[in-house]
Amino acid sequence: MHASLARQLSHTLRETHLPSLGAPYQGKVRDVYELAGGRLLIVATDRLSAFDRILTTLPFKGELLSRLAVFWFEKTRDVFANHLLDVPDPNAMVCSACRPLPVEVVVRGYAAGSLWRDHVAGRAEAAYGIRLPSSLKKDEKLPAPIVTPSTKAPKGEHDLPISEAEILARGLVGRKVWEEVTEAARALFSAGAAWAAARGLILVDTKYEFGLAGGRLLLIDEIHTPDSSRFWEAEGYERRFAAGEEQRMLDKENLRQWLLARGFSGHGDPPEIPDEVRVDLASKYVAAFERITGGAFEASPGDPVPRIERNLRARGIFGKG
């Protein structure tokens, strides 16, 4: 797999230009085009971001992310309604256009990542409004999953933890909608964790976004991908935890730790990401895809743009050009 990932380095999808659709909104990872009829075309590019900064591209990352999100959207449709309408291409989804809620809903089952870093620094309670047991150890399973929301910062700024009390006090989300959202997030997390467990993985934590379309609340954006979630290898978790060793990760935390080891945590100039690291990270995304879906990832090498355009045209989405 490494050789085909390395060959794809020169064909990664940095951004899309689909002229007949107008200029897209560019998120850190996705290019979002408005379609008629209250729909969006969301194209996942190969852009890689960490600490809210775009750093480089990874071979096939967009396709892997989009296909994984589709897999989960279909699997969890009965748990909570989502924005997915159609899948015209492996990199693209047609979705219901929503008004996104201004908060991201993070659910955590373990003391890991930024929650652990904030806990060690003594800022967790103030930041999240949640008291954690003082005996808590790194990577320990929490007594029950917790919701630690964050703001959805404007482009270029960092998302910050926010307490439930502050969300309600500032009226960012009304109480009734907030209750529905947190209940949905917990149910989705529990469904995701159960599926992951059946595949020998631990769903450690994840981030959901919700939006409103015509008064209806929908899960939007992505779900349970290695960009939005942390996955650990279940086998050996207890042993590594007891020995104080790092868990085996299938997610972006690999990259975060690589960056932190080089002194980058989202401020100043990020380090250059060498090609070997890009290929290695891409192989982590492939591994996550294959482990979660239980199928092999058959990559279609080369420039994905002609294929995307052909597929959109076949759906009548991309008329001219």
Ligand SMILES: Nc1ncnc2c1ncn2[C@@H]1O[C@H](COP(=O)(O)OP(=O)(O)OP(=O)(O)O)[C@@H](O)[C@H]1O
């Ligand atoms: N169904 C939807 N309706 C409206 N907006 C959506 C929908 N699904 C996703 N989005 C938004 O589209 C964008 C997807 O792009 P991406 O995930 O790359 O952005 P991001 O960098 O994470 O977030 P931001 O745009 O806030 O910087 C996000 O802003 C997301 O909130």
Ligand SMILES: [Mg+2]
């Ligand atoms: Mg996003």
